[in-house]
Amino acid sequence: MKSLDGMKPLLMILPGLALAMFIIGYPIYDLGFTSLQEVSRFGKLLGFVGFDNFREVFSDPLFWASLNRTVIWTVTVVLSTLIISLPIALILNDDFYGRGLARVIIMLPWAVSLTMTAVVWRWALNGRAGLLNATLMNMGLIDEPIEWLAEAQLAFTVEILVGILVSIPFTTTIFLGGLSSLPRDSYEASMVDGATRWDQFRHITLPLMKPFINIAIVLNVIYVFNSLPIIWVMTEGGPANGTDILVTYLYKLAFRFGQLGEAAAISLIMFGFLLLFTIIYVALVMRGERQTDTIEEDE
């Protein structure tokens, strides 16, 4: 009976673990294998070629351009999102008329799938009849409709803005969770000590929010880095690969151009990067847990 009791939790986690291992583990293994093979357009493995695929990737200017754009995309979106989200979270955490409505509105972009958002924006930005042009023309800001998505530089900028817009709700949510966990009495104590609201922000809110800001950075980097739908739906990486980031370029290589070996190599490179960030994330979470654990023991 004893030994069976010890097995019970293992039996409970096993089925789920097996599925996850299989569905996530096999592709990783397969990508590793494929990346070292020459592959035909139709997915047939033609033999071991060592690191040829990686060499090809590294000598591909489009890869470097995409990588470059990925960095710009990720850094700009994540940083801007954080900078916008913190004051929004502070506002939404305070009590004011219509706060419930404000919360719902700010969270709306999260409720809509990225695909749908991107489809709507693609239409709203339409160079001929898009309603963004209509709005700007009505306001007298422009005379002629602008072709927002026809030129790579402008299209990429617009995509970054949409990327920021859809990242705000999630980030705000993390910050709200953090703010709600801040100890009220520290604020009361600091008020007695004569702190201004700015002092409170600098010396209480910001330091205590640091773990949440860290988590928000890491999670956002991972999500934004991996985000395909916005760019895919709005421009498919075009015009002329001018808005490709790694995920869209990878997708094209794999499913448009049939360059499976190279695509597998890029997948692995991205996987490595993701792993790195995931490890940072896990370390952050575990550290947070250890801290709360010791607090609980102290009681």
Place this chain on the structure above:
Amino acid sequence: MAAVTIQNVEKTFGTLKVIHGVNIEVKEHEFVVLVGPSGCGKSTLLRMIAGLETISDGEIVIGEKVVNNVHPRDRDIAMVFQNYALYPHMSIFDNMGFSLKLRKRSKAEIEKKVNEAAGILNLVPFLQREPRQLSGGQRQRVAMGRALVRDAQVFLFDEPLSNLDAKLRVTMRTEIKALHQRLKTTSIYVTHDQIEAMTMADRIVVMNAGRVEQIGAPLELYDHPGNLFVAGFLGSPSMNFIEGHFSRSDGEAVVVTEAGTRLPAPDLADAKEGQAVVFGVRPEHLILGANGVEATVEVVEPTGANIEVFADIGGADICAVFFERHLFEPGEKIGLGWDTGKVHLFDKESGQRI
């Protein structure tokens, strides 16, 4: 109703050993209190009796039966949890009747038993409410009621009063005791509060760091603590301890402190000349008098019923409790005496009573 025997029981969590070979015999109808500081393993031991923790080594016998591998539901015990563990989604009636329902008793019987228990505990008006609509004290009663309807062999209590305010705690203490006198169900009661232990127990088991320090009736432990730990744990304010060396001079036994102060002590046959000892005397056994040992008053705390005086006696701290009203000034010199028959001597090295 049944006796409970705990034989050489040990408990290890992973590599951490928290119970080191405990032996306790609880007789039928007895009310035994396990008392000890927080973290000493009381709950763990109680949960092993209940079957909520496996027993790493040794045996637990309830009635005639070794229960080591018996599921809690088959041990015929009832338990009152520290946080009450009321089922939040059931009415008070259903909470109390749940065990009977599981045993497939008839509706009429459940109704009768629950009403009976609710009557005893003054819960009748609340039977249709949900736990969250009750006050802490009422919830505590429901937890008791849930145990009561069962006619279990043994009642187990894990710090049932620790979440109540001081006043309610005293009332409930008396109620539980009265209930036991009426039902005579074998009970094992865990607490860290020595006053609860002293007032409620037929016998007290003092535990420390996973071991039993001493077992006995409350006054027996109070008057004859077997070691320093028990002596210091029971009684409030706690016993004064002063280190020194035992000495017989001029036919009089004394304990000489480091500073050279001579404290009159009982002439115990087992005490050796020059033995390093701890001199123990309870605050209420100190007598104010000119021919006592000189002490300097430091802090005075009147509680109303008595006066607690903290003083310095030859470099050691001592606390005295007086029931007559004196006016003391900090810095004042007073004489403290005692009946040497009320003094306890402990071997310094082993901590055991001499």
Place this chain on the structure above:
Amino acid sequence: MSAKLKKSLLYWLMLSPLVVVILFPFGVMFVTAFRPREELFVFPPRWWFSEFRWSNFVEMWEKTNFGQALFNSLYVSIAATALGLLLSIPAAYALSRYRFPGKSAYRTFLLMTQMMSPIVLVLGLFRLMVVLGMVNNLNSLVLTYAAFNMAFTIWMLQSYFSTIPRDLEEAAWIDGATHFKSLIKIFLPLAVPAIAVTSIFSFINGWNEFVLALTMIRSSDDYTLPVQIYSQVAGRYQVEWHHVMAATILATVPVAIVFSWLQKYLIRGMALGAVK
């Protein structure tokens, strides 16, 4: 003017640019979905339109095979949620109730898979489905969604399960319940809200997923909604934008309402679990 009113006005003023940008696409969606086809490409472009064409929705439904895609999306999201929960509930229970060897490694594994995005593995996943002969089969999505969602559902569930005191179950055992009975009578009733919330989030994840559906599903009869709508836009010479927007409204608005309503649970779940 009271201090709170002043503060509220200031806050709304500060939020207003963002509020406008957020509501803008919804406005676009509505005015496009209802306008007559002739008014799609007018010059200069304008918000105003002459009449509410409800028939756009009916037309769209027929022409774009919307019903089939709706059914496919429902099937995939519900089946993936059911499969995921079936596997997650016991795992979450084990995490919140037992100590077992490898527990912390398992938690680390969960956190890692939570971060694994399907896009990086999409080529490998596709090749896996080729091996399994499941390309163009909705069940390939059911399996992958369940697998990729499980880390999130387990994490979410266990953080809620941990708030259900263990001594309730212990009290039930002592009251005479078997493990199974105490699960059914005590634990599950208390866990229902957590399970419901988690399954709704899992459902929404499946409902919104794009990349895998785009990759695994080749025939238009098996498209899920996001792919179906995307296919109305991508690589077409002539896009029927009023149909696309009508479809977007139908696919988006009900889910958005449910999501907004449940969003506070997500905050709580994250405060309890992921972020903590």
